Amino acid sequence: MDGARDRAGAGPGDRAGAGPGDRAGTPRQGVPRRPRLRRTPVGSRWAPYVLVAPFFLFFGAFGVFPLAATAWTSLHRVELTAPAEPEWVGLHNYARLLDDAFFWNALANTVVIGVLSTVPQLLLALGVAHLLDVRLRGRGFFRVVALAPYATSVAAATLVFALFYGRDHGMANWALGVVGLAPVDWQNGPWASKLAVSSIVVWRWTGYNALIYLAAMQTIPRELYEAAALDGASRWRQFLHVTLPGLRPALAFTVLVSTIGATQLFGEPLLFGSGAGASGGADHQFQTLGLYLYEQGWVNLHLGRAAAIAWAMLLILVVLFGAVRLLRGGLARRPGRAS
Amino acid sequence: MGSRRRNGPVVVLALALLLGAALSGGCATDPAPPPGAGVPAREPVDGSGRRITLTVGVFGTFGLQEAGLYDTYMRLHPDIAVRQTSLTRNDVYYPQLLTHLTAGSGLADVQAVEVGNIAEVLATQAGRLDALGSAPGVDRAAFLPWKWAQGTAPDGRTLALGTDIGPQAVCYRKDLFARAGLPTDRGAVGRLWAGDWRKYLAAGVRYRERSPEGTAFTDSASGVMAAVTGSAALRYYDERGDLIVAVNPAVREAWDLAAMFARQGLTARLQQFTPGWDQAFANGAFATVACPAWMLGYIQDKAGPAGRGRWDVAAAPRPGSWGGSFLVVPSAGRHRAEAARLAAWLTAPAQQAVLFERRGSFPSASASYALPAVADARHPHFGDAPVGEIFAAAARGVPQAPVGPKDALVAQTLADVGMLQVDQTGRPPESAWKAAMKAIDNALDR
Numbered sequence: 001m002d003g004a005r006d007r008a009g010a011g012p013g014d015r016a017g018a019g020p021g022d023r024a025g026t027p028r029q030g031v032p033r034r035p036r037l038r039r040t041p042v043g044s045r046w047a048p049y050v051l052v053a054p055f056f057l058f059f060g061a062f063g064v065f066p067l068a069a070t071a072w073t074s075l076h077r078v079e080l081t082a083p084a085e086p087e088w089v090g091l092h093n094y095a096r097l098l099d100d101a102f103f104w105n106a107l108a109n110t111v112v113i114g115v116l117s118t119v120p121q122l123l124l125a126l127g128v129a130h131l132l133d134v135r136l137r138g139r140g141f142f143r144v145v146a147l148a149p150y151a152t153s154v155a156a157a158t159l160v161f162a163l164f165y166g167r168d169h170g171m172a173n174w175a176l177g178v179v180g181l182a183p184v185d186w187q188n189g190p191w192a193s194k195l196a197v198s199s200i201v202v203w204r205w206t207g208y209n210a211l212i213y214l215a216a217m218q219t220i221p222r223e224l225y226e227a228a229a230l231d232g233a234s235r236w237r238q239f240l241h242v243t244l245p246g247l248r249p250a251l252a253f254t255v256l257v258s259t260i261g262a263t264q265l266f267g268e269p270l271l272f273g274s275g276a277g278a279s280g281g282a283d284h285q286f287q288t289l290g291l292y293l294y295e296q297g298w299v300n301l302h303l304g305r306a307a308a309i310a311w312a313m314l315l316i317l318v319v320l321f322g323a324v325r326l327l328r329g330g331l332a333r334r335p336g337r338a339s
Numbered sequence: 340m341g342s343r344r345r346n347g348p349v350v351v352l353a354l355a356l357l358l359g360a361a362l363s364g365g366c367a368t369d370p371a372p373p374p375g376a377g378v379p380a381r382e383p384v385d386g387s388g389r390r391i392t393l394t395v396g397v398f399g400t401f402g403l404q405e406a407g408l409y410d411t412y413m414r415l416h417p418d419i420a421v422r423q424t425s426l427t428r429n430d431v432y433y434p435q436l437l438t439h440l441t442a443g444s445g446l447a448d449v450q451a452v453e454v455g456n457i458a459e460v461l462a463t464q465a466g467r468l469d470a471l472g473s474a475p476g477v478d479r480a481a482f483l484p485w486k487w488a489q490g491t492a493p494d495g496r497t498l499a500l501g502t503d504i505g506p507q508a509v510c511y512r513k514d515l516f517a518r519a520g521l522p523t524d525r526g527a528v529g530r531l532w533a534g535d536w537r538k539y540l541a542a543g544v545r546y547r548e549r550s551p552e553g554t555a556f557t558d559s560a561s562g563v564m565a566a567v568t569g570s571a572a573l574r575y576y577d578e579r580g581d582l583i584v585a586v587n588p589a590v591r592e593a594w595d596l597a598a599m600f601a602r603q604g605l606t607a608r609l610q611q612f613t614p615g616w617d618q619a620f621a622n623g624a625f626a627t628v629a630c631p632a633w634m635l636g637y638i639q640d641k642a643g644p645a646g647r648g649r650w651d652v653a654a655a656p657r658p659g660s661w662g663g664s665f666l667v668v669p670s671a672g673r674h675r676a677e678a679a680r681l682a683a684w685l686t687a688p689a690q691q692a693v694l695f696e697r698r699g700s701f702p703s704a705s706a707s708y709a710l711p712a713v714a715d716a717r718h719p720h721f722g723d724a725p726v727g728e729i730f731a732a733a734a735r736g737v738p739q740a741p742v743g744p745k746d747a748l749v750a751q752t753l754a755d756v757g758m759l760q761v762d763q764t765g766r767p768p769e770s771a772w773k774a775a776m777k778a779i780d781n782a783l784d785r
Contacts, residue, residue, distance in 0.1 A: 080437050081463035102781055162614060169618050188764045274613045277430055277751065282759040283766075283774070298434045300748065300782040 074307035081301060093308035103309065105284055106292040107316075109194065113269075113288060114262030116198035117205075122254055124202065125209035126247075130239065132210065133217045143214075146207035158200055158271035165196045165272075187273070193286040200268045205261070209254045216250035217243060256321075263317055266290035289313050391674055392420045393681055396447030398432035401425065401664070402503075402698035408690055412681060419677060429453050436460075440467045443671040448678035449685075454489065454663045455747025457499055458576075461492040462744050469668040469675050472497030476683035481706035485739035490665050498667055500686040501703030503694065505631030505662035506733035507566055507655045509539070510638060513722065514649050515626040518551045525724060529654040536567045536596055536656045543605040546626060555607035557600060558625045560762040561754035562611055564597035566629030568750070570659030575750070576743030582783070584749050585776055594758070598768035601761045608763050610755070617641045623649075631661045632701035632730045639720045652724040658736030663703060701730050708734070745783055752778050 074093050076086035097103045128146055132139060149157065164171050165186035173183040186196045220243065228238045244251075265288045269280050278295035280287025287295070289309065297306030395403065401423075403409065409421040424447055426432040433456050439445040452460050460468075471477060472491070479487055482501055490499035509532075513523040521542065522528055532538035543556035550556070557563060568574055571589035576582055584590055600606050607625040609616045619625060620641035630638065630652070638650060666682040668675060684690060691702035692712040699718075707713050708731040716727030743749075757775025760766040766774075779785075 080434055081459060083438070083441050100781070101777075159614075166615050166618070168615055168624070169622070185763065188760075277755070279752075279756060279778075282756055282763065284756075295782075299430060300784070301434065301437070302784055305784070 070307045070310050073304055074311050076304045078303040078307075079301055080297070080303055083303060086304070089304070093304050094312065096305075097308060097312055102284060102287070102292060103289075103312075106280075106287050106289045109280070109284075109286060110263060110265065110288045110290075113194050113198050113201075113265060113286065114259070116194060117201035117265075118255075118258045118262050120198075121202045121206050122209055122251075122258065124206045125213055125254070128206060128210040129213035129217060130243070132214050143211065146210050148207065149204045150208040152204070154204070154267040155271055157204060158268050159274075161196070161200045161203075162272050162274050188282060188285070190283070190285045193272075193281055197265075197269050197272050197286050200272065201262075201265065204268075205258070209258070212250050212254055213247060216247050220246035259320070260317065263313060264290050266294065270294070390420070391418060391677055392422055393449065393674060393678055394447035395421060395423045395449045395451075395666075395681070395685075396432075396436070397423060397425050397451040398429040398453070399425075399427060401451055402694055402700050403685060406694050406697040408685060408693065411690075411693075412684060419681070421681065429456075437464070440464050440669060440671075443467070446669045446671055448668065448672045448674055449682050450667050450669060451502070452499060452665045452667055453747065454504075454665070454742065455750065457489055457665050458742045458746060459744035460667065461490075461498055465492045465494065465496070465498060467670050468498040469670050469672075469679060470496040470498060471500050471668060471679055471682060474679040474683050476680060476687060478687075478706070481688050481704045483703055483705045483734065483737075485737060486663070486703040488739065489742055499665035500667075500682055502664045502666060502686055502691070503633065503700035504703045504734060504737070505569075505633055505660050506701055506730045506737060507569055507629055507631050507659045507661055508652045508726075508729050508733060509627055509655050510630040510635070510650055510652050510721070511627040512623065512625075512649050513651050515551055515554055515623065516546075519546045519549045519626070521546060523651070525651050525653045525722075528651075532656045533654065534656060536563075536570075536593075539563075539656050540596060540599055540603075540605070543600065543627075544603065547603070547605060550626075554623065555625045556605040556627060558607050558616065558619065558628045559609045559611055559759075560597040560601040560606050561758045562629050563600050563606075564593050564758050565661055565750065565754060566655065566659060567593035567596055568659075569661040570655070570657035570738065572738040572740055574740050574742075575746055576741050578741050580741070580743060582743065582745070582749075582785075584753070584779065590753075594753070594772060595768065597758055598761050598771075601758070602768075606762055610759055610763070620646065629655060629661075632695075632699060632726070633662060635718060635721065635726065636699040642720075647720050648722055650720065651722045652718065652726060652729055654729055655733065658733040658738075660734070660737040695727070699726075701734065705734070748782055749779055752782060 073086070075088065075090060077089045077092075078086045132142055132146065136142065165173075167173065167183065167185050167187060170186070172186065176183055184192050186192045224242045224246075225238055228242055233241065269286045269288050269291050270278060272286065273279065273281050278287075278291050278299050280291045280295075290313075293306050293309040293313070296302050296309060395409070397403065404423045404425075409423065412421055413419060426435070433453070436446075436450055436452070472479065477500065479497075483504070486501035486504060487497065490501055491497045509528075511528060516523050516528070522531065531542045546556045568590060571587075571593065573583065573587055573589055575584040575587070575590065577587075601608075607619055609619055609625075620638060621643055623646075628634070628638070635652070639646070642650065666686060668678045668682055672678050686704065688702065688704040688707035688710065691700075691704045692707040692710045694700045695702055695707075696712040696716060702708070702713060708727075713727045713731065716725070717723045718726045753775050756778045757771045760771045760774065761768050
């Protein structure tokens with residue numbers, strides 16, 4: 001989850017990196033008109049490249065190189081006890097994933113937790129944004145409240161949730177007891193544990209998505225609502241036919257970011273299984289792909305296998321988004337489409 | 340304006356270079372903590388007038404610093420400053436230690452290694468560690484022979500000096516035992532199950548008949564399994580270093596016995612070192628727990644003042660050891676001789692006795708067992724139990740079981756994947772055993 005948000009957050013950083021490059025364009029355009037500059041042709045010719053170089057150097061060092069190194073590692077048998085002595089195994093690390101029950105279990109868990117967390121999260125966010133959009137007393141306060149979980153560290157939040165979902169002394173089971181329901185083993189239940197992990201994600205990201213929706217809602221011209229109201233549209237129809245279409249870019253963005261985040265889900269399941277390390281529960285019932293990757297690399301010390309899982313995760317995302325594009329292309333060509 | 344234009348490209352160029360340099364400087368990893376952290380404000384020098392600061396890398400609350408041993412060493416050696424770097428969890432600390440050893444940088448002068456990892460470190464990193472067996476101040480005869488053997492590499496060089504060990508006893512609640520009609524005197528309790536872990540099970544069945552409401556006999560089936568395995572002469576590896584976990588009858592015996600605890604409802608169905616386990620200490624949810632020496636401080640912390648005087652310590656059915664650590668000196672260090680001297684001093688009997696007295700980590704240097712700090716040690720929180728005597732007796736009886744490179748991983752998988760399911764979800768022992776074996780094979784890449 002975090003990785004995705006970080007990447008989303010890297011946008012401004014990228015622009016900042018490119019900034020000096022843009023500025024460098026100005027003196028170069030001025031070169032023919034200013035003879036003084038011609039006396040230092042080396043400086044003027046190379047300055048733009050030098051100026052954009054930091055971005056490319058850092059992109060190379062922290063973007064391209066790790067990707068390539070991971071790909072190279074995934075084709076070797078590399079142990080953390082001897083990372084400098086890799087042994088070439090070709091595609092063996094990938095081939096073994098195909099009949100690795102733990103990998104498929106982790107993939108299924110990732111999909112289930114992803115759906116369980118992303119869908120309610122975005123629906124809730126829509127509702128919250130809509131509430132914040134209408135004139136509400138103390139709106140600023142509620143906006144801060146909505147964003148507070150996002151500003152909380154994953155570690156702190158998850159540890160509190162782990163206590164909340166405790167089997168013997170947890171608040172969730174206490175509340176169930178109050179209404180006369182049997183306690184639930186939130187750690188060991190195959191569905192209960194996934195629900196619990198999903199609830200942490202939902203709690204943490206709903207406000208963040210709500211603010212994005214809120215910003216998008218406020219760009220929708222109020223006249224559209226007035227016109228719709230004049231035509232006799234109810235609030236619900238206004239929401240369906242004015243608000244939702246206006247939110248389409250924001251919806252697409254949040255779905256994309258949430259999907260990437262769900263694929264990389266790591267911190268919440270790691271800390272939720274407070275004693276079990278990276279195994280994601282006694283029966284790996286909430287071990288996600290990110291957690292399995294970590295377990296292979298840093299608990300079992302098999303860096304090659306971990307690298308193969310990392311690339312498999314990337315490929316899964318690529319295939320997923322490719323499929324979505326195809327699907328949307330098909331929809332777009334369908335006649336009679338709304339808006 | 341004109342002059343600014345003239346200098347424009349040069350200034351921007353210089354800025355860009357500066358920015359690049361600053362960024363790359365900022366990104367270079369410098370694992371060394373800021374100088375002076377936790378060090379008294381003085382400037383130690385060696386003979387040639389240079390400062391010598393030795394760093395010790397540890398995991399958890401290792402105790403060396405807390406027991407004041409660094410301060411004592413610095414008082415004795417004014418030319419040396421000792422600084423500690425610590426990571427909370429060994430499962431984070433250990434992979435980092437391996438990468439630092441391989442890279443030959445980012446290392447402390449002295450590094451701690453947990454017993455579950457020591458065989459792997461000695462097997463794969465021997466060339467990157469200094470031999471300590473004949474370092475000044477090291478006396479082989481002062482150590483328990485099995486601990487010394489665990490720190491010796493296959494080529495015969497002793498690369499790791501033992502700090503503490505985890506001789507086992509059974510901690511029990513006197514008040515709960517009394518209410519269940521069991522003896523409360525620690526001698527009588529020890530005789531209840533002396534010599535055989537199956538008698539411990541029998542005592543549990545007796546407890547269950549009259550158990551106080553809301554309490555179980557013991558905390559977890561995994562805890563029982565770890566204790567029983569710890570007293571076996573062969574565990575997960577044989578003398579040749581082959582993995583025998585799947586076929587070793589002693590492991591299977593421990594598994595079956597622990598599974599009986601779970602099946603008969605004698606456990607509180609907890610997982611050790613989780614918040615739920617901690618809370619159960621405070622709530623008095625179980626009457627016994629197999630406790631290595633280092634666990635006493637933990638119990639005292641979690642049981643709180645309310646637990647004072649309620650807990651006591653009795654001898655375990657059979658002597659065993661669970662846990663313990665070593666110190667190694669990486670060859671990439673800048674002050675290897677001084678580091679070896681520090682490691683030798685920290686693991687010498689007198690200092691190990693201080694560590695036991697102040698922190699409860701039991702010495703691996705058997706020469707210290709006769710020292711008053713150990714021999715006469717009593718624990719006020721545990722009814723003034725003679726812990727020095729109890730644990731020294733256990734330590735002398737610990738079988739010299741070979742440890743293998745993946746000991747920690749195998750033990751953790753058996754406990755957290757296998758037995759935990761038997762205990763908490765009621766999965767049949769046979770099916771859980773298969774799941775654990777499958778997870779071990781996957782983890783060990785077999």
